Amino acid sequence: MKMGRFVVDGHVHSQRHAAGPELKKRLADKSAGRKKLKYSELVQVMPQIEAYDNSERLLYDMNCYGVDMCILMASYGMTNEQNLALVEKYPDRFAALCIPTGGYSVEKYGKEEWTMEAACNELDRLLSTGKFCGIGEGFPCDPKVFYRKKRISRTDRIDELMQVMEVARKHEVPVHYHTGFAMGYHLGIPEALEPLWAHELASNFPDVPIIFDHGGMACWWWEHLVDQCLHVAASHDNVYLETGLYWTDLYYKPLLDPNIGAEKLLWGTDWGASIPVYSQPGHKPPTYAMQLIKEGLVTHQVDLFGWSLRQMRRLDITQDDLNLILGGNAARLYKLKFPLTRMFKAVE
Numbered sequence: 001m002k003m004g005r006f007v008v009d010g011h012v013h014s015q016r017h018a019a020g021p022e023l024k025k026r027l028a029d030k031s032a033g034r035k036k037l038k039y040s041e042l043v044q045v046m047p048q049i050e051a052y053d054n055s056e057r058l059l060y061d062m063n064c065y066g067v068d069m070c071i072l073m074a075s076y077g078m079t080n081e082q083n084l085a086l087v088e089k090y091p092d093r094f095a096a097l098c099i100p101t102g103g104y105s106v107e108k109y110g111k112e113e114w115t116m117e118a119a120c121n122e123l124d125r126l127l128s129t130g131k132f133c134g135i136g137e138g139f140p141c142d143p144k145v146f147y148r149k150k151r152i153s154r155t156d157r158i159d160e161l162m163q164v165m166e167v168a169r170k171h172e173v174p175v176h177y178h179t180g181f182a183m184g185y186h187l188g189i190p191e192a193l194e195p196l197w198a199h200e201l202a203s204n205f206p207d208v209p210i211i212f213d214h215g216g217m218a219c220w221w222w223e224h225l226v227d228q229c230l231h232v233a234a235s236h237d238n239v240y241l242e243t244g245l246y247w248t249d250l251y252y253k254p255l256l257d258p259n260i261g262a263e264k265l266l267w268g269t270d271w272g273a274s275i276p277v278y279s280q281p282g283h284k285p286p287t288y289a290m291q292l293i294k295e296g297l298v299t300h301q302v303d304l305f306g307w308s309l310r311q312m313r314r315l316d317i318t319q320d321d322l323n324l325i326l327g328g329n330a331a332r333l334y335k336l337k338f339p340l341t342r343m344f345k346a347v348e
C-alpha cells in the first residue's frame, strides 16, 4: 500500500557523479592491484568530475515505492539545467531547487575568484525565471572553503548566508541549510556542523522558510546535531526539518515537541547520494546511514526510499500527520500542484 496521499521526497539527486573513470585512473597510477575506491580519493577528484543523468533508476524507484514527486537538487558537479530538463519532461513528477553552479564549473574551478555577491546575482537570475521552487542543496559556498583550501570566520559566513536570505525573501522561496556530512569525506561547508547559527537567520528573516537538509542526521550514530536542529525549529515558526535519514525513534522527539510537530517535518532522503545504510541488528538503532571508510565507495544504487519509508511505517501516528510529513508540507512550502483542496490538515 502506498504510504500516503501525496508522497514527495524533498531531497533527491537525479544526477550522479561519473567518478569511476577518474578514480580508476588514479588507482592504476598509485597502487596497482587495489580494487577498492576510497572516499578520500573521491573528494580529490570531485572538482574535476561531472554528473550524468541517473533519472532512469530514480523513476524506477519512484514507481516501485509509490513516490509521486521528487524535489531535485544540484550539488557540486551537477547542473540546474539537467534538473530543469527533467522537470520539463515530467512536470507532475519533479520540481527543482537551484544553486549557483557558475562558480563551481569544472573549467572555472580554481581560476576565478568566487564571491557571494556574484553567486546571489546568479541565484536571482535563476529564480526570476519562475522555474525553480527554492534554494539548495545548502547555501552557496566558496569552492576554496568547500575543499578546505581557505577558512572563513563564523561572522563572515553568517553575513554571506544573510545575502542568500535576501534573495529568498525577494522571490518568496524556501532555503536549505545543510547539516552534517557522511563520514567518508568531510567537505568544508562551515555551517554544516553548526545548526545553531540558523537562529540568527531565522530571527532576521521570519518570513523565509528554512529547511535543515537532513535535519541534523546526515549520517552516523548520534543525535547531537539533530538536537541542535530541533532547538532552532522549536524556537522559530519558519524553521523545518528534513527527516528522511531519521531512524524510527528519532521522529518521536520533534513529534512530541509542542513547538515542532508533524507540520514542520518533511520527508527527504538524499536519494542518489552515495550513502549506504549500516546494519547492527539487535542494537538501537538497528540500522543507520553512514559511509563505511574501510569498505570504500558504494557502487550500487542504495535503496534509500525503501529503508526510509520502512522507518516511517513503524510510526503509530495519525495518517493525517503522516500525510503532512510525506508530502503535505512540501506541497505547501514549494507551492506544488495538487488536484484537490482540503486534503491535508490545515497549518497556520
Ligand SMILES: [Zn+2]
Pocket (backbone or CB within 6 Å): 011, 013, 073, 075, 137, 270, 273
Ligand atoms: Zn544531497
